[in-house]
Amino acid sequence: MAKINDVARLANVSTATVSRVLSNADNVTEETREKVLEAIQRLKYQPNILGRYLRRMETKTVLVVVPDITNSFFSKILLGIESVAVKSGYQVLLVDTQNSVHLEVEYLNLLRQKQVDGMILLTARMNREEIEEIAEQFPVVLACEYLEGSRIPTVSIDNISSARKATEHLIQLGHRRIAHISGPMNIVLSRDRLRGYQQAMTQYELEIDPVLIQEGDFSYEIGYNLAMKFLALENPPTAIFAASDDMAIGAVKAVREQSLNVPKDIAVVGFDDVKIASIFEPSITTIAQPMYEIGTTAMELLVKLINGNQLKRRQYVLEDQLIIRETCGGNAC
Known part of the structure; x- marks a missing residue:
């Protein structure tokens, strides 16, 4: 032999x-x-x-930490991760934190105990010092979320720019009273999308009414409930920008239950471009994230870190795209 x-x-x-x-x-x-x-x-x-x-104390296994496995946004990212992992000879261990910071911290122990070779975090809500401490000792990549100013390798889009683009599209369609349903404000992505919305409103010298900014949780139910809250106002918005497609779909449901038309009475724009956004009727105008590419890029970076290779850069900002469909009322819908 x-x-x-x-x-x-x-x-x-x-x-x-x-x-x-x-x-x-x-x-x-x-x-x-x-x-x-x-x-x-x-x-x-x-x-x-x-x-x-x-x-070499290798396990040929990598850990992927997801904040909410029921959120369809993560499915394509996971497919991208899995495709590179298989080609590189790694198995993927998937864990769901159920939006619990405590569970995020607990799963770090799998790295400390060397039960996995590296970790991809699709969430970054734990204490910054804890993430950076373990990233100094073990291969760690952040995908989707990020830590501003950190040297941890990160793959994401420019959420501020993309949210500004979505809001500006509604403004260019003639809307002046635009509501925003944000994600949880303890997440950097939510804060970035709110900032993009505010930048667009300020750029066009439009009033930013605090009543029209409500914090959500990316779910269909909260999108429905907050849209109903907007519709109950004496002066309701003519458009809603939701920070996720699920919340946008919930908002459309609320508008239609009030015997109003989307987009003639109220336009709606979402974020992410999950599969149901194109299937739902009316189809959702949204910001498309390159989800599969986020997954492949994150896993490629992790493999390089595990093999001890130097990274050419540590911040990878991928291109997003405004997908115009039926809920916005634009000419291209």
Whole structure:
């Protein structure tokens, strides 16, 4: 049976180089990689995977922490993570914190106990010092959420710019009294989307009425309840910008229950572009996040960190897109 020394001898490289090729490290030239792979094939070399894991304390498992598994927004991100993980020889352990900061902290112990090789956080609500402390010791990547000024590798969109774009679209359609249903304000994404809304209103010199800004939780139910609250006002809004598609759908439901028409009476814009946004009637105008790409990019960064490779940069801001559909009343709907 061929050994790693035999592969190294045939390829005329060191055994360390063979190991780097087997671990898919970046610091190997393409020419050397091809020589090693050809030698492996010729010798029919089978690496001792178990022994290698034990020597390197590897589990070939990564942890993905999700704040709410029932939120359909995360499904495509998880598919992206899984696709890169499989290609790279990793299994994915998925945990749901149910929006609990306490559970987020508890799952960090899986890294400390070396039960996983690295972690992707799709939530960042715990104490900043705790996240940064563990990221200094173990491979950690943040996706969707981020910590401002942190060196933890992050993959996200520009939520301020995208929210400003969504609000500006409603303003350009002639709306002046625009309501905003935010996400939970303890989440940076919610604060960014509120800021984008406020920037657009200020840019067009429109009044920002505090009554028209209500904090939600990204759910259908809260979108419905807060829209009903807006509709009960003596001077209701003519448009609603919701910080998630689920809340936007809830808002549409409320408007229609009041025998009003979307978008003729009240326009609605959501955020994320989850699948149901295009299926729902009327279809939801929204900001599309590149969810699958967020997942693949996050996992690619994590693999590099696990393999000890240097990252060219640590902040990856991906492109979003305004998807104009029926609920906005625009010409392209």
